Amino acid sequence: MIEIDGLSKFYDNKAAVDAVSMTVETGTITVIVGTSGSGKTTLLRMINRLETADAGEVRIHGEATDSLAPHLLRRRIGYAIQGHGLFPHYTIARNIGAVPALLGWPEDQIRARVDELLSLFSMEPAQFRDRYPAELSGGQQQRVGVARALASRPDLLLMDEPFGALDPIIRARAQDDLRRIQRALGSTILLVTHDMEEAIRLGDRIAVMDGGRLVQHGSPTGIIRNPATGFVAEMVGGVERPLRLLSLLPVADIVEPGTAPGEAIAPTTNLRDALALCLWSGRDALPVQTDDGRAARVTLKAIRAQAQGPG
Amino acid sequence: MRTYLRPALAVLLLALVVWPERFSWLFAPFAPQGGPVIYSRTSLLSLSLNHLALVLIATLAATLVAVGMAILVTRPFGAAFRPLSRTVTNIGQTFPPVAVLALAVPALGFGEGPTLVALFLYGLLPIFENAIAGLSTVSPTVLDAARGIGLTRLQRLIRIELPLALPVILNGIRLSAIIALGTATIGSTVAAKTLGEVIIAGLLTNNTAFVLQGGLIVGLFAVLLYDLMVQLEQRISARLGL
16 A cells, blocks of 8 residues: 655745655556656655655555665666667676666576566567667566566555557557456556546556645546536536546446347457447447356447546 | 788788888888998887887776776766866877977986877877767666666776777777877987887988888888787677677
């Protein structure tokens, strides 16, 4: 559990980060969303003390972060940034193994960990281990950047706009990868982005920041359904709100007995995709796959009911 | 073509230095009537070795001082000294080497001493400027990542900044060494044992053959040294994955 307690940072007597407190549960992804200048990156950088906090403290598993020397603290916290920041003169293996090497892991253990991570990110170890960052594509460099941050199995992984430099298709793939790997490893991640779409895709919890303050912290559905302020409502996107809400819900939630024409969809499909399928094929209902072979379907009407706002 | 040219030049240089009398036929037309064709007062080999040793020592010393200063002024606490140190090295460069020799002789006496001082001062600027350029163009993202994963200040300097700046620093060292190689000839005016002795002897006795001999040997050394260092730089850059 990561506790952020009254963290503040002032520049010229103006608060860049204003008494932010929140708790991040172990094994979850919390996404901090905000516009540029909202203080989100400063907040993130105060956690591994790349910026010094003017007030407040951070506790990791109950232990205050300022009880350690900054460089020792940082070796325990993964750090991945936009534009990856890989060391151009290190091979991929040395880049990924950088933190374990600093921590004094034995050689063979580092090698095994590097290969494990490369495989986890769908990169053939034998093919990539000895190459240099410049020989990789942007998407691959970014994956290596995340792998480096995960290498020492850190208590916490901080990510600052990690996918900002990627094109949309590669970005979506990187997000899915991150989600899958986070689930597999049970990592605790704090990710900063300006992109609400990314926050909704990745976040177990979303924290919205505005002008240095934490204005809302909650589940994605909670934030879309009941935005705390006008700014949050704007961030979750006026016209796109119903669609974003649907993208968070699986078909399984509203499946009902009955038949429908066409090919059956998986119960894990999200409602936005189901809606798109209905509209595209002109159907009012879609059949849903079931374990026991009984006929099940999801109707356009039921999807519509889910998308309706509170008012 | 270069693959043949390089060993050919090296062989030519070696022959000129070790068996100078074999080239009498070549230099004879330039020697005065009845005068000596080949410089023989001191062996060309020992002059060459001495010349190279002077260049090596001066360049090494200049490298240590210039890179050290560049490291200092690119740290946050040393940034204030950057303009001052630039001025100092620039003065080192604008002073003509002959003037440095003239000023150093009263303090250090005749011989290698004043020459070393002149070569050292003259060599500082290219290395210093290149080291500053190399150190300050390391990507801020890379440095942020290095800090973020827990490298200490010293580890960042040694593992990240210096290796990444190395190709540019080497470039400066190469410039400096080549300048020193040529400038060292002037050292012979204050009795330093360099290849300049041959050239100066030629000038004093109106013997063009001597001037050509000395000039040719220094020129070949410069070409080969330059080439060697370019290759070294390329190899290092490749090994750094740049």
